[in-house]
Amino acid sequence: MIPNGVYGHQSARVLPASCPQFFSKAEGAYLWDVDGRKYLDFMCGYGPNLLGYCDPRVDDAAAAQMKIGDTMTGPSPIMVDLAETLVAMVGHADWAMLCKNGTDATTMAMSTARAQTGNRRILIAAGAYHGSAPWCTPVPNGTVPEDRAHHRQYVYNDVASLEAAVAEAGDDLAAIFASPFKHDAFADQELPDPAYARRCRELCDETGAMLIVDDVRAGFRLARDCSWSLIGVEPDLSCWGKSFANGHPISALLGNDRCKAGAEAIYATGSFWLSAAPMAAALATLKIIQETDYLEHCVTLGDRLRTGFAEAAKANGFSMRQSGPVQMPQILFEDDPDFRIGYAWADEMLKRGVYIHPWHNMFLCAAMIEADIDFAISSANAALANVKSNIDELQPHPFVVQLMGASG
Numbered sequence: 001m002i003p004n005g006v007y008g009h010q011s012a013r014v015l016p017a018s019c020p021q022f023f024s025k026a027e028g029a030y031l032w033d034v035d036g037r038k039y040l041d042f043m044c045g046y047g048p049n050l051l052g053y054c055d056p057r058v059d060d061a062a063a064a065q066m067k068i069g070d071t072m073t074g075p076s077p078i079m080v081d082l083a084e085t086l087v088a089m090v091g092h093a094d095w096a097m098l099c100k101n102g103t104d105a106t107t108m109a110m111s112t113a114r115a116q117t118g119n120r121r122i123l124i125a126a127g128a129y130h131g132s133a134p135w136c137t138p139v140p141n142g143t144v145p146e147d148r149a150h151h152r153q154y155v156y157n158d159v160a161s162l163e164a165a166v167a168e169a170g171d172d173l174a175a176i177f178a179s180p181f182k183h184d185a186f187a188d189q190e191l192p193d194p195a196y197a198r199r200c201r202e203l204c205d206e207t208g209a210m211l212i213v214d215d216v217r218a219g220f221r222l223a224r225d226c227s228w229s230l231i232g233v234e235p236d237l238s239c240w241g242k243s244f245a246n247g248h249p250i251s252a253l254l255g256n257d258r259c260k261a262g263a264e265a266i267y268a269t270g271s272f273w274l275s276a277a278p279m280a281a282a283l284a285t286l287k288i289i290q291e292t293d294y295l296e297h298c299v300t301l302g303d304r305l306r307t308g309f310a311e312a313a314k315a316n317g318f319s320m321r322q323s324g325p326v327q328m329p330q331i332l333f334e335d336d337p338d339f340r341i342g343y344a345w346a347d348e349m350l351k352r353g354v355y356i357h358p359w360h361n362m363f364l365c366a367a368m369i370e371a372d373i374d375f376a377i378s379s380a381n382a383a384l385a386n387v388k389s390n391i392d393e394l395q396p397h398p399f400v401v402q403l404m405g406a407s408g
Helices: 056-068 078-089 102-117 160-174 194-207 229-230 257-265 276-291 294-315 340-351 371-388 400-405
Strands: 021-026 030-033 038-041 095-099 120-126 151-154 173-179 211-216 237-240 251-255 320-323 328-334
Touching: 030 095, 056 276, 078 276, 095 257, 102 120, 102 173, 102 211, 102 237, 102 251, 102 257, 102 400, 151 160, 151 371, 160 173, 160 194, 173 194, 173 257, 194 211, 211 257, 237 294, 237 320, 251 257, 276 294, 294 320, 294 371, 328 340, 340 371
Parallel strands: 120 151, 120 173, 173 211, 211 237
Antiparallel strands: 021 030, 030 038, 095 251, 237 251, 320 328
């Protein structure tokens, strides 16, 4: 009754054989599938689970608001409270617009930049993911070339490539999109080179274009501000989603006064964008972000996990590549061009009750404790030993075969 069973990135067609398709419940750092199997979850719902599934501080706030009004003919005044809180927390922001998904926020950012500048060209790093709308989907089936006719690519962290793309755009440059760090699928992650980030800012200042940081995936996982605050570069627009309501459906576009007129000029809306219960959840989550050591806790656990996984890989004769922030790890293997080792390892981890991904970055959440990390490390040791003993029998996953064939 559902195309592909489940569509998009959560389709079982693209995941390891042992990956469950449907889940019956979630709590803290754990998931249970419909057959009752329990998993320590390092995907965190692909990012929304920041504090732990079903955190009562967040869910109680949403439930209380639900009792007095959620999706109404107009917004609750809690919308103003949330906008004020986000602007107070994010250094570059003077205003906020609320929506539902990361794709909503990135699309509004692009439209705002074009409305503000009157220009068309948008620069996007090759391989970057900014959502699933026709202008940005990584699988362009069903779209037409005109959807991205005014997009140009540059290489992340490559200043010369960026400058060349800006020069090619000429007087028609509306915006530069930048991920907070390079978190492309199937590839090692890269932290931003400060020189590249500063040059993004300088080029936008020189041309009048808008600098957009897409913080949908990394927002509040690297800093209590925009992720590029860590390197001292402020964007004009930033896109937020996933974690700032701990799993409740809400996202946001934040901007400075330099592009407020553009934001006021566009038409962007949705029937459920102004629902109040997710806003209440977001306010509760942001309070926890401000008042607790959730971030430092995740970094400590991430360091422990990275060290333990590296030791487990070495003990079993594998060269494991771990990249990116420790609280958002990407784990790949050397000498694994078709990801057969990565898929086999993920499959064995799933059998042992640890949900990991063979080619997408993962996440830690604040509900995890040292015992969870030690369980994951112990499981990794056993899983890698099994992979090693069967390595001559491994075959590439059908999805990877299809993907590599499509890419030539």
